[in-house]
Amino acid sequence: MFKHSEQVIEDSSEASFYMSPNMIINACPSEIYSQDLVLFLDIDGTISEFNPNPEKSIISSEIIGLLKQLQTYLTLILVTGRSIIQAQNLIYPFKWNIAGSHGLELRYQSELKTLIQLNxxxxxxxxxxxxxxxxxxxxxxxxxxxxxxxxxxxxxxxxxxxxxxxxxxxxxxxxxxxxxxxxxxxxxxxQGANKGSAIQQIMQQYHSPTAYPIFIGDDLTDEAGFQAINALKGCSIKVGSGVTAAQYRLENVSQVQAFLEIFLTSLKAQEQQLSEKSHVKTHRVIKSCEST
The missing domain is CATH 3.30.70.1020 (Trehalose-6-phosphate phosphatase related protein; domain 2)
Structure with missing residues (x-):
């Protein structure tokens, strides 16, 4: 008898090791603060609690607010099994980048396209x-x-x-x-529709080779995405228990929200540090000019 994926996860002998959001951010390389930072996020089970009826799922206003602020510092792409139309309903009125239908369709910077051929x-x-x-x-x-x-x-x-x-x-x-x-x-x-392929195509077509990708997901369908991120030397994070290719692990949606909050604070602090360094450098140049 086929064993459901969630049961397999629960029965796995591999012990789950949840990390705090701070631990994950501190473990990431300095590239996490690069100018070309790309955040891929699954929806259901990652930034939205599971609902027996997907039509009744929501993304909290707190997480929506965090995602809006984060886009000052990075590129956001929602990567989901939902169609683009379904995912859009969850983020209305915002029209953010979405790779929908398990990576089959893509809306990127308002451009719509399919990533694989279909009949x-x-x-x-x-x-x-x-x-x-x-x-x-x-x-x-x-x-x-x-x-x-x-x-x-x-x-x-x-x-x-x-x-x-x-x-x-x-x-x-x-x-x-x-x-x-x-x-x-x-x-x-x-055939061929998967989140890993979508992530690879997005990174190749829209971002420089030095871009740093992050992907957070929770389900078996996210494993191809984790593998793609690992191949790109990015940061892969699984939500929940179970054997995974992801490098790090958060416990639940609440911990994902905490990660986004801390990540946003870190990005703001990094920007402030760069601004202060630039100010000091400019001040020194002015002083040097005055002394001559």
Whole structure:
């Protein structure tokens, strides 16, 4: 029997080691204060508490405020399994950068694009197939997204095996799609759509080789992102327990908020130090000119 990803995480023999936000920031190299700093953030389970119904999820006003302030010092990209439209509803009225649908679509600096090719006709056929075959599984919540379909069973964990069987049946009929297991969800997405690939493309196309990336996420679908960040020699942070490729670990959404607060304070302090050094240097130049 397929074992749900969250149960695998709980049963893992690898002990979780949560670090304080201060410890993580202090462990990061000095590049964390570079001029080209890029912060990638997952949404659900990272900056938004999980809700059985994703449509009822929110991002707190405190975190929204932090993200707004942080963008004075860095580039922010939300990297999520949600579609861009769904993610936008959570941050309204702001129109921030979003890599949506597990990295399939991207809105960057108001420009919209898809990052992989897809067949709209086959996607619609998949959606129709799932909705037809899920009628006998009323306890499953089927979420039809723009580029994917998610089978949620958080409200009814006993439906895990039924959801997994339906997902595998879909793959046998639609092999151009792949299965992404998450926390009480199985999602069918076009082959090649993953957060790691999206992060790599964004860094290559929009940022210099010296840019320093950070990614915070919590789920199995974020692991590809952690691997991409590690390859780029950035900072990868997992939220919650479980085996991970991430370098550091925060305990929950509250600790992510604390990390963002401390990080913002550090960036402000760094800017103040640079400003004071610049002022001292300018003052010395003026004094030198006066003495001559």
């Amino acid at each position: 709209p006709e086959r996607l619609q056929q998949l959606k129709d197939y799932i909705q037809t075959h899920a009628r006998q599984l009323a306890q499953l919540r089927i979420e039809v997204k723009r580029y994917s379909v998610a089978l949620h069973f958080r409200e009814h964990p006993d439906m895990e095996q039924a959801a997994h069987t339906l997902a595998l049946n879909c793959l046998s009929q639609f092999p151009e799609f792949e299965l992404k297991p998450g926390k009480y969800v199985f999602e069918l997405v076009p």
